[in-house]
Amino acid sequence: MRKLLNAALGACLAVAMTAGAANADAPGAAPHQRFDLGDFRLESGQVIEKGFLTYVTHGTLNEQRNNAILVLPSLMGTHHRHDFLIGPGKALDPGKYFIIAADTLGNGRAISPSNSETQPGPKFPQFSIRDMVDAQHRLVAEGLELDRLLAVVGLSMGGMQAYQWAASFPDEIAAVIPIVSMARTSPWVTAIWESQRQAIMADAAWAGGAYTEQPEKGLRAAAASLETWVRHWDWMDKEFTDNRQVVGWLNERTADAAKNWDANDFIYQTRAEDLHDIAKGGDYAEALARIQARALLMPGSQDLLHPPADSRFAARHIPRATLVEIDSDQGHMASGS
Template identity: 35%
Template sequence: MSAPASPPLAASNYQIFRLPDFTLKCGVVVPELQLAYKTYGNLNRDRSNVVLYPTSYGAQHMDIEWLIGGPDSILDSTRYFIVIPNMLGNGLSTSPSNSPFPPGHPFPFISHVDNVIAQRRMLAEVFGITRLAMAYGWSMGAQQALHWGALFPDSVERIAAVCTSARTSPHNQVFLEGLRATLTTDPNFVEGYFRTHPEKGLRAFGRVYAGWALSQAFYREHVYLSLGYTSLEDFLVRDWEASFLRRDANNLLSMLQTWLHSDISDNDVFQGDLDKALASITAKTFIIPGQTDLYFTPEDSLIEARKMPNAEFRPIPSIWGHRAGNPSKHLQDQLFLKAAVADLLNDS
């Protein structure tokens, strides 16, 4: 008998910014778009200490706030006012799981353009913030940071883009299409919508993800044993399956669609011209790929970094693959990111 699904994710102590009659990039008007966010630290008098830290795929703010703390943390909330906006589709902001769209009705396509426009309005209307000291993000969070840099270049001083891309590459799309095909083979997926919690599909989804998110060397060296797992199977069940069993499958599909079509040039400003969009990012930018990331490869990142006028390429020398950019369990990678952020913030 299979184990019961873990309880849904829960979060507290966050705020909701409401945007009535919000027109998405796809043309659908949402009667009331909701952006969930949480803040850390204090906003200074001239509002010059703002760090925006958007969430990544499947994550909510409490999943990524581990790197926020005092001076010894990657992001220092004693010095900076840090804002985590929850990505649309993640279950706290407007998502399939909490939207007014009835079950079975297609949830509209969400673009990162929608995310950053909602974030910009929240910052301006709630806090009077019009400029960021830094946009920091990992994976899909960093896709949003790069969208900020391209669309609002005068509003961002610095960008730390960790394990990400300005445009989702064809190989990354293959990875994502494989995930979607795996998840939607679950029998609970009917007419484009999961009617009940698809435990079988989510377990399979987690196992496929595990092969991409960590490197061959990570598995060859059995690093998972040092993390308290007794075997590879134990790691796959208690880490990867358990992680995705907590998620809402319809939300995962929505965010996956956003990721598939992520492209900083796919808008009226750049009209598909990626080189022009990259050249528009004038913020001091650190492009920080994982040296062994299998789907945001350092080779792809270097190509994009070279087309930005003020970018520095700083790959993480790690066997943790994509997870090197979110190293809650690996001190060496934490120290690398801490040093990179310190260098970026101290750069005038």
């Protein structure tokens, strides 16, 4: 899968890039950076106070300023989520591109319910995918002073943001590459998120969001559910010789989530997905038809969490779309890790 992702992305970017290659840039540890949003007004009218985004960059902006790629993480993911795609010879080659790997609202690194000083926890206003993208646009246009991106690449929820970039800022991106993603959230996906939110809220430690310690049992139950939804039985039934091994495996997998996730951040990010619709309640096919960017849509052939049907529909309506289905028995994990 990683190979296919790298190959397909590389080909798309080569086509989308109209100017020559930039100077090579030695790979190395990219320093974490911060962009202040100030008081950031959401589409709901509410305001996130003292907003900020965090990010790293790889590579160098070329003279034509046309090799910048924004990469956006999946739910609860950080700017490290795409590291497997970034490196010399990989699709996101810092020798060619100026790569901006950003955190996004609510992931615990950028401004989030878990780290806001003035609006902590349940006081944080609910943001949308469109708000995530507006904040990123501020980073790109004001912080990095870029008029245009070569591409926006995103896995899963990152892909939702990529679609939203193409819809919100059609003149400012050349290519959009959503992987195992969708341009609007379906009832199916909301049902999955809602059942996981309910698992977190079933834990009395959640305390209506005003917890002092993480509702660990609820978080682990939600993570156990998500661990299953992002897989596929074809993979799981090969991976384990005995069904009872799965209980221990789930416990191992969810230990990280319980340690690294914040319950409110999870709830806010999934609710942002629920609000996601590039047509904003209008005609979906028409909204897709207005996307001007070259689009490379890469759903997983057996993805149960974000089934490929949405990408197929989008590919029929986006004028310059290419559909490359990742043929994988790993479900949503076809996204590469």
